[in-house]
Amino acid sequence: MKRAHCVMSISVLLLCALGQPTGVRAQTAPPPVMKASAIQVLMIQSDEIQLPAEFQIALYENLIQQLQKKGGFQHVYREGDHNADGAADLVVLHSTVRGFKKGSEMARNVTTVAGKTQIDVHCQFTDKDGKSVLERDLNGKVQFFGGNLRATLDFAKKGAKLAHDSFVAAPVS
């Protein structure tokens, strides 16, 4: 009888422990900051960090591709696109590289644990007037398979998700 009581208590405790984080996660899911039908992506800046040109371009192009793939925005404009001037509810994404560690694909393949490539990017979303509406730090990394440029795809997926969740997703009622 005592044993059954003990098992029951442990089960309840385990359920509570497992249930807690999901509850917290559900509560802290960020509501959309504002609704936007169009987004303009500016070229990735890397004033402080010396970033190879191919990484800068890959970050920019992958970000645009992922935003288009994710859907939700009617238009995804590139930097300098004249058509963005007439867009009504437009958000502009400014990205600045804050950290870059170029790993080694060979080291990853041979050792599995070494050779990670990581890029840290500060993302700032502004409205048409330049007023900041959202700021986040994101990163992109490649730890096991793939070339170093794959880290840019990882960042792009995270950036596109952030933009989608913050400006496209239906508001919580």
Place this chain on the structure above:
Amino acid sequence: MGQLTMLRAIIFLAGVAGSAALPAVAQQPAAGTKVVQITGLAGVKANAKGSLTPENGNLQFESAKGKASVPIRSVEDVTTGNDSQRIFRGTFGTLTMFAPYGSGRFLSLFRSKLDTLTVQYRDADGGLHGAIFTMPVGQADALKKELVAQGARTSVPVQGDAGSAEAKPSAKEKRP
């Protein structure tokens, strides 16, 4: 029995490694430089193989599946770099990771060097694009020189023009 399997694996690996170590003959076809378009060229799939030719004021990429053209005057920046890649890539490369006795890891040591060419250009609406190409080592600088000669701009001067005392032929350019 175990020894026989191991011997077979060693012979197989030696054969594969030997064939990989053969010097690759870099051929420059008259049609243009053989490149792989990593990303960024409008209307072309990622990792498409083809040839890149600067002619008649256009940078033309031609592959088996289609063509793309960029006016050289719209090119705002051309830079070169270098990288390396596994000799055994793609599906076969992935399968080698599961080869016995850690031989997949051993095969990862065989790599080929390559040059990268990065081009930033604007489309008709003023939108900024970036394209990345990889090509056999030693060909990116020549292509960049040709592009600059035809009106493309660059943030890093072509090495041959910067003066022989400052130019380092082995070092690739670094962006300011």
